[in-house]
Amino acid sequence: MTRRPILIHPDPRLRRTADPVETVNDATRALVDEMLETMYAAPGIGLAAPQIGVLQRVFVMDCSGRDAEEGEPEPPADPVALINPEIVWFSEETAVEREGCLSIPEMYEDVTRPAKIRIRYLDRDGGEQEQEWEGIRAVCAQHELDHLNGKLFIDYLGSVKRTMITSKMKKLKRERAKDKAK
Numbered sequence: 001m002t003r004r005p006i007l008i009h010p011d012p013r014l015r016r017t018a019d020p021v022e023t024v025n026d027a028t029r030a031l032v033d034e035m036l037e038t039m040y041a042a043p044g045i046g047l048a049a050p051q052i053g054v055l056q057r058v059f060v061m062d063c064s065g066r067d068a069e070e071g072e073p074e075p076p077a078d079p080v081a082l083i084n085p086e087i088v089w090f091s092e093e094t095a096v097e098r099e100g101c102l103s104i105p106e107m108y109e110d111v112t113r114p115a116k117i118r119i120r121y122l123d124r125d126g127g128e129q130e131q132e133w134e135g136i137r138a139v140c141a142q143h144e145l146d147h148l149n150g151k152l153f154i155d156y157l158g159s160v161k162r163t164m165i166t167s168k169m170k171k172l173k174r175e176r177a178k179d180k181a182k
């Protein structure tokens with residue numbers, strides 16, 4: 001398996017709308033495996049295909065680490081792949097969670113979202129699934145689904161905060177490019 005580089009904001013590929021997967025096949029499963037490996041290595045609890053430059057409606061998540069009261073289980077503990085996901089219901093009740101993003105490293109901000117969702121998707125075998133999630137899984141799934149629509153969690157913040165975070169990321173990218181050139 002291969003780890004893929006994760007795109008850092010700002011990047012036009014993080015702002016595009018991803019295309020639906022027409023058929024879930026071995027290529028889809030290979031993509032899912034690469035995404036899971038990339039996510040665990042980061043480490044992160046969710047990763048969407050556009051974050052590795054693949055504009056397909058696929059994301060992976062594993063929130064099991066957050067379930068453990070002490071210590072984290074050895075990954076992969078509860079890897080989930082969602083293909084062509086769709087939120088079919090969300091609660092009026094909202095919840096605030098501190099969010100971060102592998103494409104916006106080291107930045108964490110409170111985001112308000114519906115507390116519960118029902119989500120329909122295809123699994124890695126192409127089977128239809130429907131799940132109702134709350135807590136960290138609901139947050140993670142909404143955050144990752146946003147990526148498939150070119151949306152980032154900083155879009156929920158005020159423009160001052162968003163601009164500040166974006167300039168920090170530009171600086172980070174310049175520094176990383178410099179390190180690479182050395």
Ligand code: NI
Nearest residue numbers: 100101102103
């Ligand atoms: Ni993200």
